[in-house]
Amino acid sequence: MRKYIIGGIVGFTLAFSLSAHAEEAAALIGRTVQGAFPVKLNGQTLPNQAIVVDGTSYLPVRAIGEALGYNIMFDPDMGITLERRTGPEAQATSPAAPVITETGTSPEAGYKKLTKAVFTLTIGDTVKTLKKSGAFDYIDVDGNQYLSIISLSNIYTVSWSDPLFSISLNNRLVASVTSGAAYAEGTNAFSYDGTTFVNLSALGLHAAIDGDTLVIGEE
Numbered sequence: 511m512r513k514y515i516i517g518g519i520v521g522f523t524l525a526f527s528l529s530a531h532a533e534e535a536a537a538l539i540g541r542t543v544q545g546a547f548p549v550k551l552n553g554q555t556l557p558n559q560a561i562v563v564d565g566t567s568y569l570p571v572r573a574i575g576e577a578l579g580y581n582i583m584f585d586p587d588m589g590i591t592l593e594r595r596t597g598p599e600a601q602a603t604s605p606a607a608p609v610i611t612e613t614g615t616s617p618e619a620g621y622k623k624l625t626k627a628v629f630t631l632t633i634g635d636t637v638k639t640l641k642k643s644g645a646f647d648y649i650d651v652d653g654n655q656y657l658s659i660i661s662l663s664n665i666y667t668v669s670w671s672d673p674l675f676s677i678s679l680n681n682r683l684v685a686s687v688t689s690g691a692a693y694a695e696g697t698n699a700f701s702y703d704g705t706t707f708v709n710l711s712a713l714g715l716h717a718a719i720d721g722d723t724l725v726i727g728e729e
Contacts (some may be wrong), residue, residue, distance in 0.1 A: 548576035620650040626723040
């Protein structure tokens with residue numbers, strides 16, 4: 511069943527912005543929630559999920575703030591205030607440094623954030639070219655190409671049942687990948703910077719970069 515935003519949303523974007531322009535927040539009211547995804551911070555799954563609206567993910571303020579060592583206060587007139595904890599309590603709750611890889615090869619060197627994507631895909635009996643704008647998180651590492659699960663949700667239907675993401679196109683299952691794993695060479699999926707990246711070859715895809723555009727086609 512589709513989910514809709516019926517009230518105001520307050521959240522971090524995945525870039526961890528602490529505020530949003532009022533007009534941007536107002537524009538979200540009544541929009542369709544395209545997906546909801548679990549959020550892991552240093553390997554720990556947060557109690558609330560992120561939602562995706564128009565290709566942008568929004569994180570729950572309280573869950574993220576508390577996990578990062580902030581006290582969260584809400585006032586209907588002043589809005590939401592985050593204050594960093596100090597003293598022994600802060601030391602007990604501050605997250606440990608993340609472990610990025612198992613192999614020693616870091617995906618960071620091959621990471622790119624692109625603002626446009628062109629997908630050429632067979633949908634049903636027709637080859638279609640779909641152009642999208644937004645934030646497309648792409649990683650090229652160890653000869654493999656990866657795209658974030660959130661970026662894929664611009665085109666594919668993504669559903670999650672711990673620990674698997676199911677990725678479908680036109681009601682046809684394309685792939686199932688395991689979430690939450692550290693990077694290992696040749697893996698079909700891994701977790702990096704709080705999101706899951708999927709090997710494009712697992713979806714039968716390949717990519718090229720043309721300026722600020724990610725060009726994706728079938729193998």
